[in-house]
Amino acid sequence: MRFFFPDSQDQVDPTFDFVTEEHDPFRVRQRDDLYAHEVLTGAPFDGLLVSKAIVDGQVGSSAGKYTVAQRHRLYREGARRFFRLDHGNTPLKIMGDCGAFSYVSEVEPPYTVNEVIDFYHGCGFDYGISVDHVIFQYDPAASSDEAEQKGWAKRQRITLELAEKFRDRCDARGVTFTPYGVAQGWSPESYAAAVEKLQDFGYRHIALGGMVPLKSRDILACLAAVKPVLKDGMEVHLLGVSRCDDVPRFTEGGVTSFDSTSPFRQAFKDDRDNFYTPSRTYVALRVPQVDGNAKLKARIRSGEIGQGKAIELERKALDQLRRFDKDDTDVEAVVEALREYSDLWDGKSDRSSQYRETLTDRPWRDCSCDLCRKHGIEIAIFRGSERNKRRGFHNLYVFEQQVRARQARKDPA
Secondary structure (H helix, E strand, C coil), X not given: CEEEEECCCCCXXXXXXCCCCECCCCCCHHHHCECHXXXXXXXCCCEEEXXXXXXXXXXXXXXXXXXXXXXXXXXXXXXXXXXXXXXXXXXXEEEEECCHHHHXXXXXXXXXXXXXHHHHHHHCCCEEECCXXXXXXXXXXXXXXXXXXXXXXXXXXXXXXXXXXXXXXXXXXXXXXXXXXXXXXXXXXXXXHHHHHHHHCCCCEEEXXXXXXXXXXXXHHHHHHXXXXXXXXXXXXXXXXXXXXHHHHHXXXXXXXXXCCHHHHHHHHCCCCCEECCCCXXXXXXXXXXHHCHHHHHHHHCXXXXXXXXXXXXXXXXXXXXXXXXXXXXXXXXXXHHHHHHHHHCCCCCCHHXXXXXXXXXXXXXXXXXXXXXXXXXXXXXXXXXXXXXXXXXXXXXXXXXXXXXXXXXXXX
């Protein structure tokens, strides 16, 4: 089972000073900042997934996450050099898709087949996924008439027609990437029918889309329907689905790869599960920057809170955390400093008991990843992108270890 990490220009600055919170003044982000596969001894994934929507934006709408200069450089240098895929300790593959979530509300996908092939071929991708149109709804009991009335059948037809054209154009142009055809559906039977069609078109690699909102039992039901129709040697990719505990069952269902941002994004998007360990997750220790917290800044500007008081409590919380990591103070003193500052910037949530667990167990000390060993407690502090992204990279490291362990045991428990 291979794991691909969807790129969203996520890098960290190796020169960032955690005490002064300053970057090197001569830093050039694209040149100096590092990807996860460069800061961790073993890459925590088998490859990157890059979306055309993130790179190019959409026709007639907002631009993607890339600047014009970055986009031109990606096309000029190719994905392998742009992402420095060969600079880490593990050679990586790169997969492209269209970013169907970004145009889910459109009547039809905004990209032509040739535009997408130009993107994959021009950037030198290893794998390219056909243009698709996501079906979010899932209803195994829906009749053909209902699927037609609700527009699901039309989206599936669009996806299959584009996949057939994509396959033909790839063959005609002699592309160097391996094409994946996308199957969309609203039930196990509709997914199986789409997979059969894609195989008729000549695909040996198939991606299953639209499964992000599905429960694990529904995904497994779809795989159970798809597996009997799969020809020997087919490769099946799950788009946007992780579910580490289900990896062995996904493997049994014929899945050979998947992608997800979930372990990374939970580091700074989740309310509780911010720090992964092999046995459980922990909440990160929240110390927002006075200058970086919009709500706090607004209250300071309104005169409700004194800026001096906010800075004093922020510095006290950071000082207590660093003293704790040097065994120079105890858990309760740190919890009290965090609570005191939290009352000022939040005033709603009391995470004292959760912080007490994180501090008591000190999970960063038991972690063997390069980032925990280098930065200690700074990894566990929820504060700014340099710490939060490093914690996200750490989560990817733990997630990859968990996937490999479950595969080795073939044990979903």
